[in-house]
Amino acid sequence: MSNFPAKLLAGYRNFMSGRYTDERERYRVLADTGQKPHTLLIACCDSRAAPETIFDCGPGELFVVRNVANMVPPYQPDSQFHATSAALEYAVQVLQIRDIVVMGHGRCGGIQAALDPSMEPLSPGDFIGRWMSLVRPAAEQIQSNDLMTQTERQTALERVSIRNSIANLQTFPFVEDRGDEERISIHGAWFDISTGELWVMNEKGDFVRPDIEEQTLQAEIASA
């Protein structure tokens, strides 16, 4: 018998007797015809911010990249292994997704590390240090603002980092133009673990509550 974690096996049995039973046909069809997810979602590894949970998505809906601090590096066509760029390429060129969402969240450990200049490398390889250097200039600029609280600086960098990743996304030639007539829409989102609030980025780059925006839209429609 495997020493596979008992908690996961118990959860798997719940899945089989619950959701899988309800969606057996959907899994069958998805296996036969292949996945056609509508959205590429770039999220953090954080255990409190699973995109399928937050967006209540079922199988086949979200193609999900998860790395520390939900970052996209800039386009760098060299001979290295690029986990995130590879997933991006696959989602755009093979799956033909139409929407990309970069979703950050509050209390992000990666962002916290980026804002802590005194942090020692976590191991001789310093992988987190290297990875978070993707937002180093932004982190330094924000860290130097001693008028904002630590929490305010963290939220600010979490949001700046989302915009940074979106700017990096736009450096990929196939994102800007994949050769068909359809444009890919790129979105930002930020999830507040504590309150459950979702904030989405508007066209000015600001993060706003979507339900409120929608009410305004409905009001605009009503008054038109």
Add this chain to the structure above:
Amino acid sequence: MSNFPAKLLAGYRNFMSGRYTDERERYRVLADTGQKPHTLLIACCDSRAAPETIFDCGPGELFVVRNVANMVPPYQPDSQFHATSAALEYAVQVLQIRDIVVMGHGRCGGIQAALDPSMEPLSPGDFIGRWMSLVRPAAEQIQSNDLMTQTERQTALERVSIRNSIANLQTFPFVEDRGDEERISIHGAWFDISTGELWVMNEKGDFVRPDIEEQTLQAEIASA
């Protein structure tokens, strides 16, 4: 007004009125005290294989890396950006997780690409080609076996690749020994999208049905 995908906003509202309402306190506590996930789960981006769904996990349980074909590159302490290694370092050194699971699945697009020698690069950067080269020697050896069907070759590489990632995991010094007395347990799992079956790797490297193993074990105990 944001053009954030309506489907995601609708899903988010389900989450807020459903799961979040039920688990409000859990989110609150997780925000205040920080995450303490029991497991690092390395999974594929595939929209049909979300780990939180398959293992029915709630917030705070799984620290999740998702890349194409759920791969771990070997330890490579250079100056590049290593998304997966950074997440691994954070999970082991900061979050002190005790279990690592590499979960593959059937009909994996990345594995399929690795087995197709005629496949053109998806873009001039050839990010998927580079990324899947992590399993190239295995892919070439399996592809040359013309006695197995295409489906058998694919399943074989999906499982070989999981063992390959586990071997790479073991090249990270901090995984083998993070300086405390506790050993990190490493596990493999493979999910069949079509049937919903979960197979877990046993100590010999074979993938077996956990419930079946248990039944066999119970049968062995009963017949002893």
Add this chain to the structure above:
Amino acid sequence: MSNFPAKLLAGYRNFMSGRYTDERERYRVLADTGQKPHTLLIACCDSRAAPETIFDCGPGELFVVRNVANMVPPYQPDSQFHATSAALEYAVQVLQIRDIVVMGHGRCGGIQAALDPSMEPLSPGDFIGRWMSLVRPAAEQIQSNDLMTQTERQTALERVSIRNSIANLQTFPFVEDRGDEERISIHGAWFDISTGELWVMNEKGDFVRPDIEEQTLQAEIASA
């Protein structure tokens, strides 16, 4: 007949036939015995952020200072006219208030002016320029952060300015110690005109939603 604004006279008639009729006795008693407001509230002149409206307060509850951007200057005992310091002195020494609230709000025109280095004086006297110079160092530091959006910078300065005013409040000797045993509690609040959300400052200086905090409190009580 006076040319007194007709709109105000109409509103006054509503007041007399409505609230005043309901609270006639309360006004009578307040006139006879004098006011005993529980709180000194320092708010902005902005027409969208009237404290009595936002806190649904009746006559006798709030002693209210309103100036542009709800600011408190530092203690400066010279021979000048100090409108805000005089009100503070009266509230603390004569009315014996126990709570002081500095309430800022979103989209504050004064804060916007402070963040606009190209703004010309509004008149040769440059009264707004002088007044907003109370937050000039903070405004310059925040304005130099070109990673945050204009809206994010504005919110940041609105909140920094509240903390700045609270720090200035604490330079007044009679606020820190008015000679009795009772301590004066100082609070910060920020009102979002668009959504109606109220955020209150916690002990770390961060602004949080009070209803959420309270739920946590209730949960703590329930779980105690």
Add this chain to the structure above:
Amino acid sequence: MSNFPAKLLAGYRNFMSGRYTDERERYRVLADTGQKPHTLLIACCDSRAAPETIFDCGPGELFVVRNVANMVPPYQPDSQFHATSAALEYAVQVLQIRDIVVMGHGRCGGIQAALDPSMEPLSPGDFIGRWMSLVRPAAEQIQSNDLMTQTERQTALERVSIRNSIANLQTFPFVEDRGDEERISIHGAWFDISTGELWVMNEKGDFVRPDIEEQTLQAEIASA
């Protein structure tokens, strides 16, 4: 957890479930398009004389300065901080208001202090003493009149002080002429806390009941 006054939080909840719910759209529009208040209202800090209450005004109507005894200092373009002059400048030059109302009220604590020559400074800074010196000559003249009762002297100074502030308003160049064709109308008002009566200043400087004036006017018309 914040110790924000519970009474204010309770009032805020009333606001959100009551007035804000009714006027959600109005707040939204006011946030998006900015405020366009019709009137600058200079009122006292007194908790019994909130202008939005007395004139039953909603969000967006009144730009409100509140200081002790609702005073306007004379035009003094120096390098000091002038809270009231700054608000006046902003209301006239940016918001382009058309009406200014100086509203006093009965039983004003600031006026009472100005009439009490034996009053000790409230603190070593003597901020109230300094502030009320704006009406010192008037106060001394009225105090010396021993034929009027104390109450009559107080009401008299409350009204003299309103005329004094109006005269000071007229020393501001931009109030007299802001460079457009539209004249700013300046008004005086006095509110009797005990009876709820509003008295408005007529062109001779007298304070009269507006409804009574109108009745008189109608009587004059009728008898003509």
